[in-house]
Amino acid sequence: MELDKSKILEAGKITSDVRAYARTIVKSGIPLLDISEKIEAKIIELGGKPAFPCNLSINEIAAHYTPSHDDKTLAHGLIKVDFGVHIDGYTADNSFSLDLDNSEENKKLISASEEALSNAIKLIENKFAKGKNVNNKSRPDDSNLKLSEIGSVIQTTIEKSGFSPIINLSGHSMEQYELHAGITIPNIDDKRNIKLSEGLYAIEPFATTGSGKIRDGRSSGIYNLEDTKKPRSPLAREVLEFIEKEYNTLPFCSRWVVKKFGTRALFALSELEANGNLHQFNQLVEVSGNKVSQAEHTILLEKDKVIVTTL
Ligand code: MN
Numbered sequence: 001m002e003l004d005k006s007k008i009l010e011a012g013k014i015t016s017d018v019r020a021y022a023r024t025i026v027k028s029g030i031p032l033l034d035i036s037e038k039i040e041a042k043i044i045e046l047g048g049k050p051a052f053p054c055n056l057s058i059n060e061i062a063a064h065y066t067p068s069h070d071d072k073t074l075a076h077g078l079i080k081v082d083f084g085v086h087i088d089g090y091t092a093d094n095s096f097s098l099d100l101d102n103s104e105e106n107k108k109l110i111s112a113s114e115e116a117l118s119n120a121i122k123l124i125e126n127k128f129a130k131g132k133n134v135n136n137k138s139r140p141d142d143s144n145l146k147l148s149e150i151g152s153v154i155q156t157t158i159e160k161s162g163f164s165p166i167i168n169l170s171g172h173s174m175e176q177y178e179l180h181a182g183i184t185i186p187n188i189d190d191k192r193n194i195k196l197s198e199g200l201y202a203i204e205p206f207a208t209t210g211s212g213k214i215r216d217g218r219s220s221g222i223y224n225l226e227d228t229k230k231p232r233s234p235l236a237r238e239v240l241e242f243i244e245k246e247y248n249t250l251p252f253c254s255r256w257v258v259k260k261f262g263t264r265a266l267f268a269l270s271e272l273e274a275n276g277n278l279h280q281f282n283q284l285v286e287v288s289g290n291k292v293s294q295a296e297h298t299i300l301l302e303k304d305k306v307i308v309t310t311l
C-alpha cells in the first residue's frame, strides 16, 4: 500500500511533542484517568487524533491498560506510557517508561529497554539503507538485514543488563488505519529468515525481571472494529455507526464511547462484542508477576533512508 509520507511525518512530530508534554504530567499519585485524558486532548490540540487509547500500564501489566470512564487508579510504580497519533489513518506509535517508586531496579529496567531500542535503531540505520544494491536496482525486499538480527540485538542488550526480553510481544508494521499490519519485529533472535523491507514500523522492546512472557489478563475496555453487520438494538446500531465513522479500524476504548453516549454505551459495546462486530483486547500481564519496562519508536524505511518519525 502507498504510504503518505507527509502525514506520517506530521503524526510523528505531534507524537514527539506530546511525549515531551506527557513527561511533565505523569507523576506519582495523579489519577490515570486524568493523565490519559490530558495526553489525548493534547494530541487533538496539536492537530492529530489518538491512533489508539493512551495506555498506562503499571508494573507487571506490560500493555493494554487504559483507564475506564470511572477509573480511580493513581499513577505509581513502573509505568509505561504508550500512545499514538494518526492523521487520516497514518500512524505514529511510541512509548516510554517512568519509575514513580524511586527504585534502582526500575531505573535499570527502564534503561535496558531504552538501550535495546536505541541499539535496534542503530543497527537498522547502519545496515538497512547500506544493504541496498548500489546499481539503483533496489527492490523493496532488497535489504540485507534480517528481522531476527533486530530481535537479536534487542535480546542481547536486555540480557546484558541482567533482565529478560518479553518473547511474545513484538514490534509491528503499520499501514493506513492498520496499527498491526502483519509483519512483526521480534524482541528475540527468532532464527527466522525474513528480511526487513521498506515501510512503516514500530520497534518496541520490553524488558522484565520476570521470566519473559506475557499472558492474557482482564478485559481491557480497548476494542477494534471487526465486522459491520447490523446489530439488533437501535442503540448498538447507533454506537456502531459512530465507531465506524470516528475510529475506522483503529483501536478505541469504552471510556471514549461513554463520553459520547453515557454509560448506556457499555450495554451497546457488550452487544456489539457478542454480535462479532468488535474484538476486545485483554490486558497483557507478565506471567511470573514481575515488573516490565517498555520503550518504543516508529521508523519509516525508505529505499535509501531511515527516519525515526517519533524522535
Ligand atoms: Mn505503542
Ligand code: MN
Binding pocket: 093, 094, 171, 172, 202, 204, 296
Ligand atoms: Mn506498538
